[in-house]
Amino acid sequence: MNNKEVINLYIEDRQDTLEWSGDDVEIEILDEVVTFILNDIKQKYQTDLLTLRDQENQYYEIDQIVEFKRPHTYITIPQRHDVKTLAKNELRTNRNIYTIKKDSVLLDKYKEASKVESIEYQITAIKKANQKYVDTLIGIFDDLVIQPKKRNSIKNEIAKPIQFQNEPESPKFGQSPKESVSPSWILRKSLSDSSKKNDLKQFTIDEVAKHNTINSAWIVINSKVYDVTKYLNKHPGGQEELMKGVGTDATPLFMQNHPWVNAHYLLEQFQVGFLINHK
Ligand code: HEM
Incomplete structure (x- = not known):
């Protein structure tokens, strides 16, 4: 009965852990929860491009996380992280633990060692959220002069890794992206933010x-x-x-x-x- 399974997703100081008992949970549900997490990461980090890699630095795609039940997936944002160095040993101060059941998911959020929040989602709400995310994203990009290339295929290509022929020079953690390697919409956003920040x-x-x-x-x-x-x-x-x-x-x-x-x-x-x- 107690065959507990786990998938971990890491980005910077954040770790998202999915836990479930193998008998109870269908693979489609795991896919929905992984998509939900990746969408959240995309919103928080303001990007629609995430690359996923394993401990050996091999790229893979979103559906392979669940299909092969990869225990550790390292997420990077191509223009923001140094893709050659995986931050395996970063201190993860923000941990989200998703306990997945047949029809619901319990999310416990921890900051350092303390639990800061606990939310229960119905699976139907997670599915609805994933669906809505696509609409929200289109709303956001409509407002920008320069459209990301994959706008119409976002739905089917969530988090598809991109490969560079020549890897661009990427900033290290904590540095802001260089103008030459930043997609213009990220740059635009951060410029408008910083001009207002003084008043906050x-x-x-x-x-x-x-x-x-x-x-x-x-x-x-x-x-x-x-x-x-x-x-x-x-x-x-x-x-x-x-x-x-x-x-x-x-x-x-x-x-x-x-x-x-x-x-x-x-x-x-x-x-x-x-x-x-x-x-
Ligand atoms: C200040 C931040 C908030 C913003 C920007 C916001 C925005 C929105 C938006 C855009 C919708 C439409 C969602 C959709 O059609 O999918 C919505 C609906 C709704 N919001 Fe908020 N909301 C905020 C805070 C809250 C809070 C604090 C509550 C509850 C106490 C709340 C309760 C609801 C409810 C009940 C609906 C209707 C949901 C439905 O029709 O299914 N909102 N809100």
Whole structure:
């Protein structure tokens, strides 16, 4: 009964672990969960290109993670990481553990040794999120002058590794990508971010809590503080729903309702700062 299986995905300081008991879980479900994780990584790292490699540095494709139940997959972003050195020994401070059952997935998030969040997803919600992700992505790219080449094939080619004939000079961890090797849309995004960054402040959760009315409505999603006063009547789920999260760190509520929504894309103009985690 206890034939527990595990797949690990690593990128920088993040480790995502899928755990399941071999008898209970169909391979399609594992595929959905892996896709869900890779989509999340793509959103967080703002890229649609991820390469997957094993411990021997061999490239492979997304469906091979599950098909061969590879225990360790190292993920890199071609223009951002030095592809010659796999960061096998990075300190993984952010760990996400997905316990997969027949119809649901329990996600436990850890920061260093402490559990910071626990979310239960129905498999149907994960499937819906994967489907929605494609739509969200198209929405994002519509706004950019330069379109990524694979825009129409993203759905079928999630995370397909790309190979360079001559490997480009890649920045090391922690350095920002060089202009010459960055896809222009990433560059564009980071430039617009940095010009605004000067105005952004740091807030404690107590300061955020003061803005809990429809006349001044602040909300925290993924450590970013947004003044959503002007977004309240635009929220597709309704003002009343959004008000449930106002004045708080609403990341868990947000994730329960629509993990596929890219909040930062929608709310960037309303960002006023960052949340400081004090103590
Ligand atoms: C401030 C950040 C938020 C943003 C940018 C946002 C954005 C959205 C978007 C784009 C949708 C449409 C989703 C779709 O059609 O797939 C939506 C729906 C919804 N949102 Fe939010 N939301 C936010 C916060 C919240 C919070 C805090 C809650 C709950 C307390 C919430 C509850 C809902 C609900 C219940 C729906 C309807 C879902 C459905 O029709 O299936 N949202 N939101």
